[in-house]
Amino acid sequence: MSREAWLMNPLLCLIGLGLFFWVPCGWSMEVTAPANIQAMNGTNTRLSCTFNSCYKVNNKKFSMNWTYKECDNCSEQTFFTFQQKIINLKLDRFKDRIEFTGNPNVNDLSVTLRDVKLDDQGVYTCYVLNPPDRYSDHKKINLQVITEAPPERDSTVAVIVGASVGGFLAVVILVLMIVKCVRRKKQQKLNAEDQKTEEEGKTDGEGSPEEGAKLP
Numbered sequence: 083m084s085r086e087a088w089l090m091n092p093l094l095c096l097i098g099l100g101l102f103f104w105v106p107c108g109w110s111m112e113v114t115a116p117a118n119i120q121a122m123n124g125t126n127t128r129l130s131c132t133f134n135s136c137y138k139v140n141n142k143k144f145s146m147n148w149t150y151k152e153c154d155n156c157s158e159q160t161f162f163t164f165q166q167k168i169i170n171l172k173l174d175r176f177k178d179r180i181e182f183t184g185n186p187n188v189n190d191l192s193v194t195l196r197d198v199k200l201d202d203q204g205v206y207t208c209y210v211l212n213p214p215d216r217y218s219d220h221k222k223i224n225l226q227v228i229t230e231a232p233p234e235r236d237s238t239v240a241v242i243v244g245a246s247v248g249g250f251l252a253v254v255i256l257v258l259m260i261v262k263c264v265r266r267k268k269q270q271k272l273n274a275e276d277q278k279t280e281e282e283g284k285t286d287g288e289g290s291p292e293e294g295a296k297l298p
């Protein structure tokens with residue numbers, strides 16, 4: 083290879099890598115949040131919301147809203163927004179029960195709702211825009227408030243599933259072991275036969291040495 087080619091290859095690689103990482107930027111802003119959360123009446127629940135972006139959060143430009151929607155027909159009420167900093171809009175319905183527990187500098191916009199009530203059920207939406215990213219994104223969390231622990235059945239199902247998977251794996255391993263054993267036995271048998279034929283070849287080998295050599 084010529085000297086130029088040696089130099090060109092790493093250069094092309096770098097350009098390729100650059101394109102690979104550069105192209106999705108600006109398209110890639112994505113918000114992540116669980117679609118469903120179940121919370122027990124009276125407990126605290128964290129509504130998690132994170133995002134990835136090519137750019138570090140700039141407090142002057144960053145935009146975020148957390149909204150709550152009680153029913154399909156209801157309008158969205160914003161309870162947290164961002165204007166140079168996090169602002170709690172202190173909705174009557176939440177009073178002091180909702181708290182910002184994320185950290186925008188590490189792309190975490192999670193909030194925690196304390197002493198969850200049945201009335202808190204509904205859809206919580208986390209909206210994010212992080213300029214210079216040009217597109218905003220949002221995710222909806224459906225909060226369901228329950229008053230008693232989920233039925234026991236769930237754990238029995240888990241036990242049954244676990245046991246079946248475990249049993250299945252045990253059978254697979256057993257079968258593999260048997261197959262291996264049988265193969266080894268066969269191999270040993272073949273080896274023994276080889277030796278036998280070799281020996282046979284040796285004994286009457288003087289007369290026709292080719293015959294012994296022909297055998298595999």
Ligand SMILES: *[C@@H]1O[C@H](CO)[C@@H](O)[C@H](O)[C@H]1NC(C)=O
Nearest residue numbers: 123124125198199200229230
């Ligand atoms: C929910 O919890 C509150 C306080 O913890 C209690 O007063 C209320 O009765 C509970 N509601 C239900 C339906 O369990």
Ligand SMILES: *[C@@H]1O[C@H](CO)[C@@H](O)[C@H](O)[C@H]1NC(C)=O
Nearest residue numbers: 151152153154155156157158
């Ligand atoms: C939504 O509102 C419309 C009119 O405002 C009403 O006809 C409809 O039944 C409502 N739907 C629900 C699910 O409440």
Ligand SMILES: *[C@@H]1O[C@H](CO)[C@@H](O)[C@H](O)[C@H]1NC(C)=O
Nearest residue numbers: 145146147163209210211218
């Ligand atoms: C948040 O709400 C404000 C006021 O309605 C709006 O101007 C802004 O664009 C919203 N931000 C996002 C990321 O949706």
